[in-house]
Amino acid sequence: MGDKFSARPSRNKRAFLRVPVRLRAKLYLKGSFYRTVLVQELSTNGVAFILKEESSPDAFDLYLQLNPFSKAMKIRIEVRNRLKVPGGFRTGCSFAETSEKDQQLIDEYISRFVSIAGPSIALNVGAFFCSIDASWRILAYAIHSYYVSRQFAGTLPQPIAQYFYLFTLLLYAALSFTAFALPAYVIDRKAERRFLLSMECLLGAFVFVVTKSVLYWQVHLWRSEYLLVRGFFWAQFFLACYVGLAIAGGIGLLRKIDLILQIEEVHRSHMR
Amino acid sequence: MRDLIYLKALLISFIVSTFLISGLYFFLPFNSQVRQNIGKALDMDVLYLTSGETVHGWIWDEKEGMVVGGTKEGKIFTHRRSECVYIHRNVFLQYLRQMI
Incomplete structure (x- = not known):
């Protein structure tokens, strides 16, 4: 010795x-x-x-x-x-x-x-789906409002409490796009904060998606005689499940990210 | 990493441009084919008859207990109101309202 x-x-x-x-x-x-x-x-x-x-x-x-x-x-x-x-x-x-x-x-x-690539990519894909969902909703909202106010001369009811719902829809779109635009890779503490922000935004979008899925369930959209409507319901259900799992994966990853960053910080300090 | 940023930028551009292109709908003349088709689809009514039959079409008039309209195939239908179990008006507009 x-x-x-x-x-x-x-x-x-x-x-x-x-x-x-x-x-x-x-x-x-x-x-x-x-x-x-x-x-x-x-x-x-x-x-x-x-x-x-x-x-x-x-x-x-x-x-x-x-x-x-x-x-x-x-x-x-x-x-x-x-x-x-x-x-x-x-x-x-x-x-x-x-x-x-x-x-x-x-x-x-x-x-x-x-490597934290898997769950962070899942979060990004979830945010991407939510962004598409938000975009079509805004467009459909505009078309619906247009027909209600013009073609039917106000004989049909406006979407749920019109301006409040429009605000909610815009907030959903903003959260989804922000979650998608923020970087998914975590290389330092700054990137970790951005990752957390992205997850929080997606969590907000998730609340919206789940609420809508519950409402669809309540109005029996899944029992509609039209394939398009039934397909939409299941697509929405899939989106809610996927985003929920992606967020759960992201939350499960938080401790690991912290640990990896600590390891890398120690490693870098030794490399200096 | 840079590739990922480019990919994201590309995807966001794709969503936004699709959104904007679809938004051109509102700038089309009112009598354009696209607007007419969308308006017609949203305006479609469904009659559920006591015989179990379902009629998809557009109701033009409802007078003296009679329902008059046209089907997708261009045929004219006339039914007594009492023959209809339920009339689902503006089906797709109602669905759209529930979906957005």
């Missing part, structure tokens, strides 16, 4: 993005089982886990499963540092030998971990 390891944290000049994980792994020493450990951090070039004893060998074979259904990968690791933490010593190791395939799997795992 010698002086190679320090009990105090040194400023780590790592160039590899490190993500927090909770993966069970087995340590083997010269071909025989040594210990089961809980891997707490994983990077493309190393792992960190807790060992109870301060003194342990300098190198191990690590058998790690990235998910319960994958084959365990064997990686030769070398201990780089130890840090006293509650419950033992956080042991940081670098990969000494990995197969190309295993390295690729680890790279993909970390890329997937830091």
